[in-house]
Amino acid sequence: MTQVNAVRRPANPLDETRDRTPAPPAAAKESAVVVYKGQSYWSNVGRRLRSDPTTVVCGLIVLAIILVSVFAPLIAPMDPYQAKMLGRLAPIGTAGHPLGTDELGRDMLSRLIYGGRISLMMGLTPVGVALAVGGLLGVVAGYAGGWVNMMIMRFMDVFYAFPSIMLAIAISGALGAGIGNGMLALTLVLIPSITRVTESVTTQVRAYDFVDAARATGASTTRVIVTHVLSNVLGPIFIFATSLVSVSIIIASGLSFLGLGVSPPEADWGLMLSTLRQAIYINPMLCALPGIMIFVTSLCFNLMSDGLRSAMDVRL
Amino acid sequence: MFGYIIRRILYVVPIALGVTIMVFSLVYIGPGNPLDAVLPDDASQADVEAIKEIYGFDKPLPVQYGLWLGRAVTGDLGKSIGTGRPVVQEIGHALGNTLLLAFAAAIVLIPVALLLGIAAAYSHGRWFDKFVSSIAITGVSLPNYWLAIVLVIVFSVELNALPAMGIGPDGPEGWEPNLEHLRYLILPMIAISVIPTGIIARVMRASVAESLGQDFVQTLRSKGLSERTILYHVIKNAMPTVMAVIGLELGNLMGGSVLVESIFTWPGTGFLMNEAIFRRDLPVLQGTILILAMFFVGLNLLVDLMQTWVDPRIRRY
Numbered sequence: 286m287t288q289v290n291a292v293r294r295p296a297n298p299l300d301e302t303r304d305r306t307p308a309p310p311a312a313a314k315e316s317a318v319v320v321y322k323g324q325s326y327w328s329n330v331g332r333r334l335r336s337d338p339t340t341v342v343c344g345l346i347v348l349a350i351i352l353v354s355v356f357a358p359l360i361a362p363m364d365p366y367q368a369k370m371l372g373r374l375a376p377i378g379t380a381g382h383p384l385g386t387d388e389l390g391r392d393m394l395s396r397l398i399y400g401g402r403i404s405l406m407m408g409l410t411p412v413g414v415a416l417a418v419g420g421l422l423g424v425v426a427g428y429a430g431g432w433v434n435m436m437i438m439r440f441m442d443v444f445y446a447f448p449s450i451m452l453a454i455a456i457s458g459a460l461g462a463g464i465g466n467g468m469l470a471l472t473l474v475l476i477p478s479i480t481r482v483t484e485s486v487t488t489q490v491r492a493y494d495f496v497d498a499a500r501a502t503g504a505s506t507t508r509v510i511v512t513h514v515l516s517n518v519l520g521p522i523f524i525f526a527t528s529l530v531s532v533s534i535i536i537a538s539g540l541s542f543l544g545l546g547v548s549p550p551e552a553d554w555g556l557m558l559s560t561l562r563q564a565i566y567i568n569p570m571l572c573a574l575p576g577i578m579i580f581v582t583s584l585c586f587n588l589m590s591d592g593l594r595s596a597m598d599v600r601l
Numbered sequence: 602m603f604g605y606i607i608r609r610i611l612y613v614v615p616i617a618l619g620v621t622i623m624v625f626s627l628v629y630i631g632p633g634n635p636l637d638a639v640l641p642d643d644a645s646q647a648d649v650e651a652i653k654e655i656y657g658f659d660k661p662l663p664v665q666y667g668l669w670l671g672r673a674v675t676g677d678l679g680k681s682i683g684t685g686r687p688v689v690q691e692i693g694h695a696l697g698n699t700l701l702l703a704f705a706a707a708i709v710l711i712p713v714a715l716l717l718g719i720a721a722a723y724s725h726g727r728w729f730d731k732f733v734s735s736i737a738i739t740g741v742s743l744p745n746y747w748l749a750i751v752l753v754i755v756f757s758v759e760l761n762a763l764p765a766m767g768i769g770p771d772g773p774e775g776w777e778p779n780l781e782h783l784r785y786l787i788l789p790m791i792a793i794s795v796i797p798t799g800i801i802a803r804v805m806r807a808s809v810a811e812s813l814g815q816d817f818v819q820t821l822r823s824k825g826l827s828e829r830t831i832l833y834h835v836i837k838n839a840m841p842t843v844m845a846v847i848g849l850e851l852g853n854l855m856g857g858s859v860l861v862e863s864i865f866t867w868p869g870t871g872f873l874m875n876e877a878i879f880r881r882d883l884p885v886l887q888g889t890i891l892i893l894a895m896f897f898v899g900l901n902l903l904v905d906l907m908q909t910w911v912d913p914r915i916r917r918y
Contacts, residue, residue, distance in 0.1 A: 439619075440619070442616050442619070443620060443622075443623060444623075446616055446617075446619070446894050446897055446901075447620070447623075447856065447890070448853045448855070448856030448893070448897060449857070450856070450857040450859065450860075451856035451859060451874075451893060451894075454859050454874065454875075454878070455627060455874070455890045456627070456630070458874070458886060459627040459630050459878075459883075531741070531742055539746055542860060543860065543863070544879070558746070558747060558750065562750060565753060565754060565758060566758055569759065570754075572750060572754065573747070576744060576747030576750060579747060580742060580747060583742040583743075583744070584738070584739065584742035587738055587741060587742045588738065
């Protein structure tokens with residue numbers, strides 16, 4: 286499967302770049318040797334995934350991070366809010382604090398574990414909401430065509446006139462600090478790109494013969510959209526949305542880093558990175574820790590999304 | 602071509618208007634009254650009304666927008682609530698610093714990214730290709746604000762080799778092209794360059810690989826042209842896609858460096874925006890975003906026209 290790794294490329298979905306290289310076919314070697322029974326689409330996808338260790342490992346890491354965050358109260362060795370005036374900024378490897386303590390003497394390991402809760406929520410929720418809203422707008426624009434399409438898409442063009450991070454910061458800055466406002470800003474930034482992708486996929490699907498056939502047999506518009514269009518559109522836009530998660534997590538933590546998202550003493554990777562920055566000359570290694578979590582999570586989401594895209598043979 | 606340019610510019614006008622409407626409404630989506638930052642807490646009702654009239658807040662919204670737009674077009678973006686200086690002056694100062702950083706980064710990163718992309722496409726499937734792909738995916742997953750902190754830890758704290766903040770040894774005023782000032786530029790430059798380098802290299806690789814697979818390359822080879830001439834044709838075919846991405850990334854370098862600028866206290870537009878948010882200095886926030894967004898729109902238009910110039914086949918409308 287070396288070919289898979291060679292053809293695969295990372296995606297920054299907020300750019301308009303489209304990965305035009307076709308997803309690699311199921312390795313020729315395999316299909317030549319074994320004849321698979323009942324090769325449905327999903328069994329093909331499963332087989333391709335199984336032969337792609339990077340995607341599987343990244344998927345497992347993502348799953349682990351999510352589980353650890355959800356069950357943080359059971360896993361964290363200490364109370365993440367318990368400050369200790371003696372023993373602040375203890376180095377990594379201190380007895381009782383395997384990852385040291387932060388600027389208020391709170392256990393870093395526990396804070397990193399709890400931090401995943403807010404960071405993941407702030408990263409995932411906007412993608413989910415944007416997927417629903419942007420997906421709906423995109424399907425409507427793509428299926429209706431004509432002036433409806435023009436109105437929706439030209440409106441989205443305006444959002445594209447702003448660099449995405451700047452737009453997120455501007456909106457949440459104007460709304461004021463807070464988790465809710467941060468997530469709202471992020472959702473607004475993500476909607477246009479999802480709408481664009483959904484619109485282009487829907488436009489392609491609408492042109493297929495089976496849609497005309499369904500219409501010719503007298504199916505209602507709702508029925509055509511729900512059973513014929515959506516079933517073909519959901520896969521690609523879901524894949525696209527998973528690639529947005531990485532961007533979303535990075536921007537969400539960035540908002541917290543600026544003080545626009547979560548407020549202290551809450552444990553959040555972005556906020557921790559920002560408060561620990563003052564200790565950069567005292568215990569530099571410690572300051573880098575929360576960033577590693579953001580980086581690893583974002584990298585794994587990116588690689589997983591790429592692997593899924595190849596396995597599901599989605600071209601965006 | 603002339604007609605095409607006019608059509609493209611006309612197409613941009615509604616988008617630019619939309620941008621102004623969005624920027625204008627930023628003031629109104631926030632909590633409270635936009636005047637709260639100006640008025641003392643114990644202001645009497647009469648004072649409030651008087652101030653409202655001075656700032657034009659007593660008029661209906663569309664009229665306010667019209668007046669604001671009229672002033673903005675003539676270069677009057679109001680006065681900063683924090684410093685009392687004209688917003689245009691504040692931005693002008695900061696924009697110079699941001700442009701300096703963005704262009705310094707662009708001059709280094711664009712050739713590097715393009716060369717990486719070309720080399721990777723030519724070594725399709727081999728280790729170098731995979732190496733470039735991994736750089737690219739690491740680049741897009743890397744939070745640049747964290748990279749900035751790591752750079753400070755390594756080069757300023759541990760090695761004590763490069764300055765961690767500011768624009769030069771004599772405070773925030775005036776950058777000069779000398780060695781001492783260049784040292785201040787290095788870390789912020791690297792921090793903002795990594796993501797765009799990854800993205801541009803990836804797109805260049807894909808584009809060149811696609812061009813290499815086209816029939817005309819075989820034709821050129823069979824005509825006996827040298828590899829160098831063929832490379833020229835391949836690159837010319839690959840350029841339009843890459844140019845679009847370079848345009849976007851240049852815009853991101855300018856507008857997206859808010860976090861990096863505030864880490865390095867680089868007195869650019871991002872830093873200004875950050876300050877404006879925390880002082881609730883809405884005119885400055887509004888002005889900065891308006892100017893940056895217009896820059897972005899202009900840049901995209903320019904890229905669009907250049908693409909058509911390089912490859913007339915992609916002409917739209």
